[in-house]
Amino acid sequence: MDWILSWSSAFGEGAAPRIGCAWRDGQLTAALPLGVKREPLWRGGPQMRKLSMLCSDRAGFHDVLAVPGQETDAAALLEEMLAARDCDIADLTPMRAAAAFARISGTEGGSRFRTRQRQEIRAVVCRHDDGLEACLARRSRKFRSSLRAGRRALQQREHEMLTADSPGAAADRILEAALALSARTWKARLGTDIGTGKRTRLFFQELWRRMSASGTMAVHLLTIDGRPAASSLCVEAGGTSYGLVLDFDETYGKISPGRIMAWRGIEAAIERGLKTSNTLRSTPFLDRLGDEFETFHRLRVCRRYGWGDLLLTTQDLLRPVGKRARKLKQLRTRKRSAFVG
Incomplete structure (x- = not known):
């Protein structure tokens, strides 16, 4: 896939590929092109082993490959990859809110795993x-x-x-x-x-x-x-x-x-x-182009009570402080944006 190969050339240093495939009756039903890389959960934070998509999140969207009707195979595949214990957290951010997302975000693995999700991007879709x-x-x-x-x-x-x-x-x-x-x-x-x-x-x-x-x-x-x-x-x-x-x-x-x-x-x-155009973002102007909207979510899955779970809980507690700081910075830097007003 061009997207993954391009990401590997630019950001893949130090990432170990973890490509998961699920099969039924000899047919490929789901695939997760992931990789494990040691990096901080937030800037300046402690290092952790993160299982994430093998492509840059600068693009604004990730997706899971799954045959329609077989999305449960994608969820089971992610559980199996997490059970290997060579990572602390699975970070599929941002992920399109489609059928496979719904299955994976509902992954609980009995009581072994905990999922955290929140909407991160609202995208404008223009039909033409x-x-x-x-x-x-x-x-x-x-x-x-x-x-x-x-x-x-x-x-x-x-x-x-x-x-x-x-x-x-x-x-x-x-x-x-x-x-x-x-x-x-x-x-x-x-x-x-x-x-x-x-x-x-x-x-x-x-x-x-x-x-x-x-x-x-x-x-x-x-x-x-x-x-x-x-x-x-x-x-x-x-x-x-x-x-x-x-x-x-x-x-x-x-x-x-x-x-x-x-x-x-x-x-x-x-x-x-x-037939359609997806802006992968929402602004006061771009919203006027929309015939419909779709969302992309931050989705993180980790083992309960593990190192990753502890760090994510800490981040959740600190999020209100960081959110306010980011909002103030955005107001200072985006006030002259042509999309505003």
Whole structure:
């Protein structure tokens, strides 16, 4: 899987693969592509052996492979992997709230295991299987007005919309411009951009190298007066376009380049014949694109009364303090976001 191989190249140092497979009557029914790595549960915390997905959580979603109707096999598989005692905790964060998630989150293993879960991401899903005009017509009058206003403002400036969806030197330059743009946005002040960290840059570069070859990844870049102003990175699977990253330069706030780029992702998905777009996030603006919503949860499973259980209990007690500190930091750094207001 391109996603896992890309993660391994960037973040896999020190991770021991733990690939679990469940079979019934000679047929594969469930698979958990996991790995064990020693790392702290929180920044600066004690080291522990963590069993987690073999892919970067920077993407915003994880999923379990299971044949429909056989999701219990995925839960049994996770129990068996935890029973091996070569890890302290299973961390499947963030995980799509689908059928397999429901089975795994209900895992109790008699009284051997304890599960903790909470919603972490609310994602906007935009349906456009009936075409661009019908999709736009379902949006509010305020949405359509703001989109037209942004486009009129953009027409007053020299601009160019670039798209990379196949390998090549020109496409690589578009990706590098998107990474550089991310490093100078408000996300860099939060530490969540994709252009500053060496390993994160490597992950997206490797992901692009692999997925562009199959035509399942696209990078869109908006330049204004010759300078990158907004970008989006999308991957495709199962007839859906997933918005991995959306960045914009706040100095162009009056033009609202982030809004323009978000809608450009919808247009590009329609042009490629995809039926839905999933933004993998929720903001006041992106919510206006939603025909429906889905959630992704933080899910952790550990043996009762073990080392992992003790650390998770401690973290739960400290969470209100950390939540308040993060909220204050977000208010300071995101107040100029084009998605707000």
